[in-house]
Amino acid sequence: MNTQTNRLALAIALAFGALTGAHAQANRAEVLHWWTSGGESAAVKVLAGAYTAAGGTWVDDAIAGGEQARSEAVNRMVGGKPPTAAQFNTSKQFLDLIDQGMLNDVDVVAARNNWDKILPAPILNSIKIKGHFYAVPVDIHMPAWFWYSKPAFAKAGIAAEPRTPDEFFADLDKLKAAGIVPLAFGGQPWQEKVTFYAWLAHVGGPDMYLKLYRDKDAAMVMSPQFKAFLTSFKRLKNYVDAGSPNRNWNDATAMVISGKAGVQIMGDWAKGEFAGAHQTAGKDFGCFPGFGPKSPYLVAGDVFVFPKISDPAQVKSQQLLATVFTAPATQVAFSNKKGSIPIRTDVDLKGLDPCAQLGVTIMKDVARQLPTPEMLVTPDLEGALQDVITKFWNTNESADDAAKAFAAALKNG
Amino acid sequence: MTRRRPLLGHAVAWLALLPMAATVLWVYVGSVLWSMRISVSSSRTLPIGDFVGFKQYARLFDSERWTLSLQNMALFGVLFIVACLAIGFLLAVFIDQRVRGEGVLRTIFLYPYAMSFVATGLVWQWMLNPELGLQSTVRGWGWAGFTFDWIVRQDAVMYAIVIAAVWQACGLVMALMLAGLRGIDESLWMAARIDGIPPWRVYASIVLPMLGPSFGTAFVLLSVSVVKVFDVVVAMTQGGPGLASEVPAKFIIDNLLVRANIGLASAASTVLLLTVLALLAPWFYARARASRNGERVARALRAAPQESAA
Numbered sequence: 001m002n003t004q005t006n007r008l009a010l011a012i013a014l015a016f017g018a019l020t021g022a023h024a025q026a027n028r029a030e031v032l033h034w035w036t037s038g039g040e041s042a043a044v045k046v047l048a049g050a051y052t053a054a055g056g057t058w059v060d061d062a063i064a065g066g067e068q069a070r071s072e073a074v075n076r077m078v079g080g081k082p083p084t085a086a087q088f089n090t091s092k093q094f095l096d097l098i099d100q101g102m103l104n105d106v107d108v109v110a111a112r113n114n115w116d117k118i119l120p121a122p123i124l125n126s127i128k129i130k131g132h133f134y135a136v137p138v139d140i141h142m143p144a145w146f147w148y149s150k151p152a153f154a155k156a157g158i159a160a161e162p163r164t165p166d167e168f169f170a171d172l173d174k175l176k177a178a179g180i181v182p183l184a185f186g187g188q189p190w191q192e193k194v195t196f197y198a199w200l201a202h203v204g205g206p207d208m209y210l211k212l213y214r215d216k217d218a219a220m221v222m223s224p225q226f227k228a229f230l231t232s233f234k235r236l237k238n239y240v241d242a243g244s245p246n247r248n249w250n251d252a253t254a255m256v257i258s259g260k261a262g263v264q265i266m267g268d269w270a271k272g273e274f275a276g277a278h279q280t281a282g283k284d285f286g287c288f289p290g291f292g293p294k295s296p297y298l299v300a301g302d303v304f305v306f307p308k309i310s311d312p313a314q315v316k317s318q319q320l321l322a323t324v325f326t327a328p329a330t331q332v333a334f335s336n337k338k339g340s341i342p343i344r345t346d347v348d349l350k351g352l353d354p355c356a357q358l359g360v361t362i363m364k365d366v367a368r369q370l371p372t373p374e375m376l377v378t379p380d381l382e383g384a385l386q387d388v389i390t391k392f393w394n395t396n397e398s399a400d401d402a403a404k405a406f407a408a409a410l411k412n413g
Numbered sequence: 414m415t416r417r418r419p420l421l422g423h424a425v426a427w428l429a430l431l432p433m434a435a436t437v438l439w440v441y442v443g444s445v446l447w448s449m450r451i452s453v454s455s456s457r458t459l460p461i462g463d464f465v466g467f468k469q470y471a472r473l474f475d476s477e478r479w480t481l482s483l484q485n486m487a488l489f490g491v492l493f494i495v496a497c498l499a500i501g502f503l504l505a506v507f508i509d510q511r512v513r514g515e516g517v518l519r520t521i522f523l524y525p526y527a528m529s530f531v532a533t534g535l536v537w538q539w540m541l542n543p544e545l546g547l548q549s550t551v552r553g554w555g556w557a558g559f560t561f562d563w564i565v566r567q568d569a570v571m572y573a574i575v576i577a578a579v580w581q582a583c584g585l586v587m588a589l590m591l592a593g594l595r596g597i598d599e600s601l602w603m604a605a606r607i608d609g610i611p612p613w614r615v616y617a618s619i620v621l622p623m624l625g626p627s628f629g630t631a632f633v634l635l636s637v638s639v640v641k642v643f644d645v646v647v648a649m650t651q652g653g654p655g656l657a658s659e660v661p662a663k664f665i666i667d668n669l670l671v672r673a674n675i676g677l678a679s680a681a682s683t684v685l686l687l688t689v690l691a692l693l694a695p696w697f698y699a700r701a702r703a704s705r706n707g708e709r710v711a712r713a714l715r716a717a718p719q720e721s722a723a
Binding site: 071189391393412 | 458459472475476538542543544545562567650656667669670671674677
């Protein structure tokens with residue numbers, strides 16, 4: 001027999017083997033997600049391992065890119081062949097799916113594990129709709145930490161982390177005077193948006209933040225306070241370099257790693273870049289989530305939703321997934337690989353890095369938790385506001401005109 | 414006199430065309446009609462069957478980003494098509510001079526077209542980036558005043574994109590033009606040489622008009638790529654800085670996939686389709702007229718000898 005027929009026979013055997021195997025698999029769960037980078041796939045292996053250890057069979061369905069993965073999940077639900085579980089962000093992305101009755105709830109698991117008590121409010125508000133739990137949270141990401149290079153701060157003569165916006169501006173000036181790019185910045189709309197969120201939360205304050213994103217208060221955006229905030233936000237642009245437009249976030253992080261730049265405002269996934277360059281928190285780089293001991297902490301993250309399936313075996317798999325994902329041991333192991341913090345505060349902190357430990361400690365103070373705008377507004381309005389932000393950042397638009405644009409976007413959304 | 418076609422052959426030909434015709438009708442026309450239906454609904458993440466009139470269209474033209482996208486597409490289209498046709502034609506004329514290494518040059522010119530712009534766009538992005546590419550290199554050589562930062566400037570970023578897009582597409586135009594040039598009879602050139610007409614004059618007055626069909630083909634191909642321009646923008650600027658290089662196709666994809674607003678995305682694609690039809694209609698009309706005229710002339714020519722004979 002030549003090699004070609006050999007291969008054919010092997011292929012047929014594999015195809016049939018897979019087919020017969022599928023029937024024999026216990027608690028088979030096809031999990032659709034977009035975690036494909038190095039750290040992410042290591043993290044998803046933790047989830048898969050925990051599920052297998054609990055007696056399930058994990059079928060991995062990784063699709064690169066969040067948008068692609070989400071639209072694939074929606075298409076398969078509409079087409080009637082949904083995966084067992086599909087990843088979304090902790091947000092309003094899956095609200096339409098709930099409205100159209102396309103998701104199974106996991107109330108049984110939530111009641112058994114007391115989710116009402118252990119989960120932070122911003123996450124609860126996102127996944128608990130009309131009294132039912134429609135998603136299982138797996139991590140908390142804080143999208144706007146301040147990461148700084150310790151050598152760059154030393155070179156510029158900055159002794160301590162800034163505790164107020166004014167101190168922060170003073171530090172940026174010192175960095176500039178020392179010939180360092182003060183703010184490592186990637187001029188892509190989503191990064192401009194993350195910086196805007198951070199600045200709104202810390203400089204505008206949680207009240208202004210919630211009035212914009214939760215109350216969609218068009219009168220507030222026309223107020224002098226909001227315009228003053230806009231001017232302060234735009235002031236940050238004086239501290240970025242000419243090459244910033246369309247720079248990738250990890251290239252900006254690399255500038256902080258090499259000491260070429262001073263500070264970057266970026267989510268906690270940036271930790272992966274520092275770790276990849278063998279830098280340690282507290283020694284080579286520092287992190288602070290905001291200014292001062294009472295600064296708000298933005299809460300974002302990932303969830304899995306469970307498409308409507310009537311097959312009892314699949315429903316059982318869905319509930320097993322929800323149980324396994326939220327178990328404390330899985331949470332700590334997963335967070336360490338992912339760079340996030342656990343969804344619950346009743347976990348062992350020893351396994352976490354210093355920045356994550358700080359995050360978990362802050363999360364215990366309920367007053368400091370602030371949901372990200374994705375949890376408060378529809379993707380549609382969020383996108384319209386992003387257009388307003390990126391225009392204001394990149395053009396000579398006045399704060400007055402930008403405020404009007406905010407009001408118009410809120411009116412349409 | 415027309416030859417009578419066998420009826421059977423006709424049927425077989427139609428049978429062979431049927432799958433393609435069915436695909437066109439179902440997939441293309443069907444999708445277009447479906448998109449139009451969705452564009453008058455309030456659909457967000459999922460298609461919904463309600464009717465909200467022209468609300469999505471009103472919102473579309475209320476959107477600054479959409480009107481800016483249309484303007485950018487128009488600017489890009491004019492510059493891109495003119496530059497591609499001009500450079501493509503000149504390259505073809507250059508190669509047609511029987512230069513040595515023609516095969517190698519042809520491959521070099523055509524090569525960009527064979528590569529995905531997702532990869533080459535990234536190279537262009539780096540080359541044009543003032544901190545990494547051309548500007549910093551030339552400054553490093555000692556010209557401290559050298560500035561080439563179009564890609565990060567609001568008012569110039571579209572020109573940077575045109576440069577990269579022309580680099581990619583002009584090879585294709587060259588290939589089309591070269592085929593046209595090679596189709597021109599050698600005797601024409603000899604006649605011109607005998608008459609002592611300078612080569613540039615031959616190109617301008619004789620060759621160029623004869624290349625009309627080649628230009629037409631190139632124009633249609635380039636126009637199509639203007640309407641669906643997407644990858645070059647995403648690879649080079651992602652629509653930035655700010656909204657300065659947004660294009661309609663990117664607006665549609667963003668609303669379709671990221672912003673969960675398929676109603677608005679469908680309205681935008683319908684507008685885009687109507688724009689294209691509005692632009693193409695005069696062209697089709699002109700062509701139909703030209704071919705009708707051509708037939709009339711041909712008929713008159715055929716009729717003339719008979720008349721003189723009678």
